[in-house]
Amino acid sequence: MRVRLRGINSVTKRLADGRSATYWYAWKGGPRLQGEPGAPEFMASYNAAVASKVRPPQGVLLSIMQGYQASADFGRLAKRTRADYVEKIKVIESKFGDFPLTALTDRRTRGVFMAWRDELATRSRRQADYAWTVFARILSWAMNRGLIAANPCEKGGRLYRGSRADKIWTTDDEVAFLKSAPSHLHLPLLLGLWTGQRQGDLLRLPWSAYDGRHIRLRQSKTGVRVVVPVGAPLKVALDAATKHGPIILVSTDKRPWTPGGFRASWGKACNKAGIAGLTFNDLRGTAVTRLALAECTEAEIATLTGHTLRDVRSILDAHYLHRDPALAENAIRKLEKRTESSN
Numbered sequence: 001m002r003v004r005l006r007g008i009n010s011v012t013k014r015l016a017d018g019r020s021a022t023y024w025y026a027w028k029g030g031p032r033l034q035g036e037p038g039a040p041e042f043m044a045s046y047n048a049a050v051a052s053k054v055r056p057p058q059g060v061l062l063s064i065m066q067g068y069q070a071s072a073d074f075g076r077l078a079k080r081t082r083a084d085y086v087e088k089i090k091v092i093e094s095k096f097g098d099f100p101l102t103a104l105t106d107r108r109t110r111g112v113f114m115a116w117r118d119e120l121a122t123r124s125r126r127q128a129d130y131a132w133t134v135f136a137r138i139l140s141w142a143m144n145r146g147l148i149a150a151n152p153c154e155k156g157g158r159l160y161r162g163s164r165a166d167k168i169w170t171t172d173d174e175v176a177f178l179k180s181a182p183s184h185l186h187l188p189l190l191l192g193l194w195t196g197q198r199q200g201d202l203l204r205l206p207w208s209a210y211d212g213r214h215i216r217l218r219q220s221k222t223g224v225r226v227v228v229p230v231g232a233p234l235k236v237a238l239d240a241a242t243k244h245g246p247i248i249l250v251s252t253d254k255r256p257w258t259p260g261g262f263r264a265s266w267g268k269a270c271n272k273a274g275i276a277g278l279t280f281n282d283l284r285g286t287a288v289t290r291l292a293l294a295e296c297t298e299a300e301i302a303t304l305t306g307h308t309l310r311d312v313r314s315i316l317d318a319h320y321l322h323r324d325p326a327l328a329e330n331a332i333r334k335l336e337k338r339t340e341s342s343n
Contacts (some may be wrong), residue, residue, distance in 0.1 A: 005046055008037075026050065062097040064147060065089050068138045078220040080200060080259070088134040091120075101148050104139075110152040117159070125160040132156050169193070169286040173275050181269035187237050188249055188266075192283030193290070194234040196305035197226075199280045203257050206246045210238060224306040292316055 007027035014020050024033040024042070026049035033049065035041035057063045068074055069089065074082065095116055103109055113135070120128035136153035143151050174193070178186055191202050201219055209216050212235075215228045230238065244254040251257050251265070266280050284305070291301045298312045305312075 005037075008033075008046075057098075059101055060097065061099040061101065062093055064101070064138060064142045065093055065097070067147070068141050071141065073141055076223070078200070081221065084130075085134050088131045089138070091131055092135055092138075104148050104152055105150045113152055114156065117156070121159050129158050129160050167278055167282045167285065168289050169278055169283060173273075173278065176273040177269065177275060180273040182252075184250070184252060185266065185269050187241055188262075188280070189283070190234045190237050191249070192280060193287055194231045195228045196284050196287030196291070196301075197228070198284060199262070200259065203247075203249055203259065203262060205248050207243055207248055208246070210248070212239075219306050222306065226304070226306040228304055288312070288316065 007030070009025045009028045009030070010022050011025065012020055012022045024037065025031065026033060026046055031045075031049045033042055034045040057066075069086070074085070077085065096113075113132075117128050117132050120131055132153060136151065136156060139148065139151040139153055142148045174189070177189060181189075188202065191197070191205070192199070195202070195215060197205075197217065198219065198221065200221075201217055204220070205215070205217060210230070213230060215230060216225070217228075218225045238248070241248070244250050245256070247256040249257055251261060257265075263280070270276070270278060288301060288305060288307075291304065298309055298316070301307070301316075302309050302312045
């Protein structure tokens, strides 16, 4: 019986005496195989080469990277997050794949890793921070399992200090968008403003999640389950929407959006409406801002959006909630009311 071996690479060379000889390799750049195809020694050397190729590396960072990607921790991440992680893991492996695990306890290692992050930051500080975060998470995973003795990437801080504190959709922005954007993008806007959920979760939201009064979903990024009471404007839009399948939000071809397709269409609609510097993701922060201006408590906001209380405080303090003049107006009105009642 003939067995087809995958990856075999042959190279024909002319010898010094003028004869030609063919040499066989397990794969391009792989080890040379002994004997001729079909011979027992040829099969034995091929099997040995393949076994050495698939044997996981030991004692180096590459083994940790591979172990993490085969773990349940990695499997629980959202599909998009896993893809982003793999991209960053490839960058880490290309630089430190053969780095000895024993060297992680050397105090100089942290400096080596930070110098690498600084090098990445010359192209993008934000992506450098992301790569560092992935690196730190994998090392933390390995340390918790006793595979390594130290995590040099722990508490490395951030290089990127960008903030979207002022990236809030105003009422005028909302009106301008609804006036000029195509009708199939109106419902995504209302969902973003009235639920405070992430773009990815809303694009996957099925009609079965809406019972006429509430929207129930599990956030893909955190795994948090939230129940969002549906406000009157959103309810009107949902009840009037035509169902074209199991997913609520669909494109012009009546199919669920792809993330890239939605971002492109949303960007074009914003440009047409004269809205610059705002993205769909800013609707999440806008929802937090509007809830705060409506005097909702941190606990109420966290229950609706799925944030932790600590995250809500952080968002309201610096990340999203810019110093809206309405807050100062509310504060003065409350003070006036209290003063009047005490006289």
